[in-house]
Amino acid sequence: MPCLIDVADEAACSLGDCAAALDAVPFDPVDPESLSHAALWLRRLGNNRDFLGDVLVESLSARHRDEPAQAYGPQVIMLTAPGSSSFLRCAIWPGAGEGVLGASGQESFVYGLPHDHNFSFLTHGYFGPGYWSEFYEYDYDGVTGWAGEAAHLRPMGRHRLESDRIMLYRAHRDVHLQLPADALSVSVNVMHAVPAIRWLDQYTFDVERGTIAANVDCGPSESFLRLAVALGGDEALDLAEHFARRHPSDRLRVTAWDSLAARETDLARRDAIWAVAEGSGSRMVEMEARARRGVIAVPA
Numbered sequence: 001m002p003c004l005i006d007v008a009d010e011a012a013c014s015l016g017d018c019a020a021a022l023d024a025v026p027f028d029p030v031d032p033e034s035l036s037h038a039a040l041w042l043r044r045l046g047n048n049r050d051f052l053g054d055v056l057v058e059s060l061s062a063r064h065r066d067e068p069a070q071a072y073g074p075q076v077i078m079l080t081a082p083g084s085s086s087f088l089r090c091a092i093w094p095g096a097g098e099g100v101l102g103a104s105g106q107e108s109f110v111y112g113l114p115h116d117h118n119f120s121f122l123t124h125g126y127f128g129p130g131y132w133s134e135f136y137e138y139d140y141d142g143v144t145g146w147a148g149e150a151a152h153l154r155p156m157g158r159h160r161l162e163s164d165r166i167m168l169y170r171a172h173r174d175v176h177l178q179l180p181a182d183a184l185s186v187s188v189n190v191m192h193a194v195p196a197i198r199w200l201d202q203y204t205f206d207v208e209r210g211t212i213a214a215n216v217d218c219g220p221s222e223s224f225l226r227l228a229v230a231l232g233g234d235e236a237l238d239l240a241e242h243f244a245r246r247h248p249s250d251r252l253r254v255t256a257w258d259s260l261a262a263r264e265t266d267l268a269r270r271d272a273i274w275a276v277a278e279g280s281g282s283r284m285v286e287m288e289a290r291a292r293r294g295v296i297a298v299p300a
């Protein structure tokens with residue numbers, strides 16, 4: 001499960017000071033000195049009990065005009081723009097009895113969705129009793145990433161992000177199934193940001209079966225490729241054919257095959273595309289292709 005980082009410090013700092021400290025020493029979660037530095041400044045930011053309220057009031061009064069661009073939902077507030085190695089954000093966790101959970105559904109707040117992360121991050125229980133997690137660990141290098149593949153999850157117990165606690169979630173290792181906090185809670189995160197992140201896999205899991213449920217981090221390349229192929233230009237089709245057979249990312253290879261197959265309304269021809277994909281030399285692509293062929297009902 002995530003590592004408890006024991007940082008005792010009474011000092012408080014501003015958001016700007018914390019951001020500047022993280023800029024001065026790049027955040028590398030596998031480097032003990034860098035990790036201690038980031039945790040110390042997260043502790044100091046956490047000791048500042050006013051900064052987040054100030055950010056919220058400022059954001060509301062400015063109608064979000066200057067808020068850093070982000071790819072998250074309204075549950076997440078970006079505190080700094082992504083830098084060369086990290087950024088700061090906070091996440092709001094509705095309590096179990098709150099109307100917003102009934103209105104929007106727990107899944108809108110990532111509750112009940114077992115997942116790992118394709119990035120490491122430090123998290124601090126800034127406000128409230130903290131969300132609950134059922135934790136698991138798995139061996140990322142031991143899977144290829146197809147839906148239904150055994151992930152050999154190791155249960156690590158049920159815990160919550162206690163108030164004022166700092167923990168390190170390790171990329172591609174810690175899996176959690178989050179459950180609603182007992183009351184509204186807020187966590188503040190130092191997120192490890194690397195340029196390659198969109199090419200790193202993030203999975204959801206079926207913890208009952210102990211398998212990978214889906215490969216969920218979809219970068220802009222996937223969206224652009226799907227759109228270009230759907231528009232049907234010759235260059236887009238050539239590029240999709242090339243990516244489908246040779247791209248180093250298995251995830252993008254599956255997307256390329258998906259894009260090409262989606263153009264075929266004839267089920268036999270669609271199945272033939274997936275048959276080629278199945279024999280294309282990647283275990284992950286093979287298994288995804290096999291699953292898609294399994295749901296194509298080719299007329300006899």
Ligand SMILES: [Fe+2]
Nearest residue numbers: 115116117176
């Ligand atoms: Fe998570």
